[in-house]
Amino acid sequence: MPDSAAAPAALRLGASPTLAHHVLPRLLADFRQRYPAVAVALHPANSAQVARALLRGELDLGFVEGPERLPGLHYQRLLFDELVAVRGATPGGPPPGPLPLAEALAYTWVLREPGSGTLAAVAAALQPHGVALADLPHVCHFEDNEAVKTRLQAEPGTLGFLSRRALVAELLGGQLEEVPIQGLYLARELMTAWRTTEGLSPVAQQFMHECGVIF
Numbered sequence: 779m780p781d782s783a784a785a786p787a788a789l790r791l792g793a794s795p796t797l798a799h800h801v802l803p804r805l806l807a808d809f810r811q812r813y814p815a816v817a818v819a820l821h822p823a824n825s826a827q828v829a830r831a832l833l834r835g836e837l838d839l840g841f842v843e844g845p846e847r848l849p850g851l852h853y854q855r856l857l858f859d860e861l862v863a864v865r866g867a868t869p870g871g872p873p874p875g876p877l878p879l880a881e882a883l884a885y886t887w888v889l890r891e892p893g894s895g896t897l898a899a900v901a902a903a904l905q906p907h908g909v910a911l912a913d914l915p916h917v918c919h920f921e922d923n924e925a926v927k928t929r930l931q932a933e934p935g936t937l938g939f940l941s942r943r944a945l946v947a948e949l950l951g952g953q954l955e956e957v958p959i960q961g962l963y964l965a966r967e968l969m970t971a972w973r974t975t976e977g978l979s980p981v982a983q984q985f986m987h988e989c990g991v992i993f
Contacts, residue, residue, distance in 0.1 A: 826893035844895025861964035
């Protein structure tokens, strides 16, 4: 692993928005403090875009979510995550109990865009209930978690799914409220990924070690 006296090393990272904004900043701050000579570039994109960039050799490491696994990439678990159904805060507060799925399906749903790990996780959770995303009568898609939250706060009667990690401020501040849905528990794994055809560089291995990933 290079130190500050060695020639500069580079580390190109790609990450889904949840990971880029709510998981990696602290890890990157610690890494940069310990290894200031390493030039780190972080490129936020949805999970499908990150995976394609890895396969093209444009990234050294990817941080992705969702169930999809592409040939040519090695995946390793970083940590667990939970998706939460939320809506704009109401005068009456969260519902007293979980909503029946049929009632939840009647909402306008505000979801991430195709290619995002969040959308893929929602689709996978609905499948055992015989429901496909195409069956939902009212759906809006946004390419950014913040846009989803803004729409939920601005339009009563909408329901969205986001990582609990992305909702801490809004839930604590009372802008959004959690809406449990019967039979839906959206747990998932947040993963690191890299190309199987090439071993990780020493600097990438060190970053994985700093993230707590055991090879």
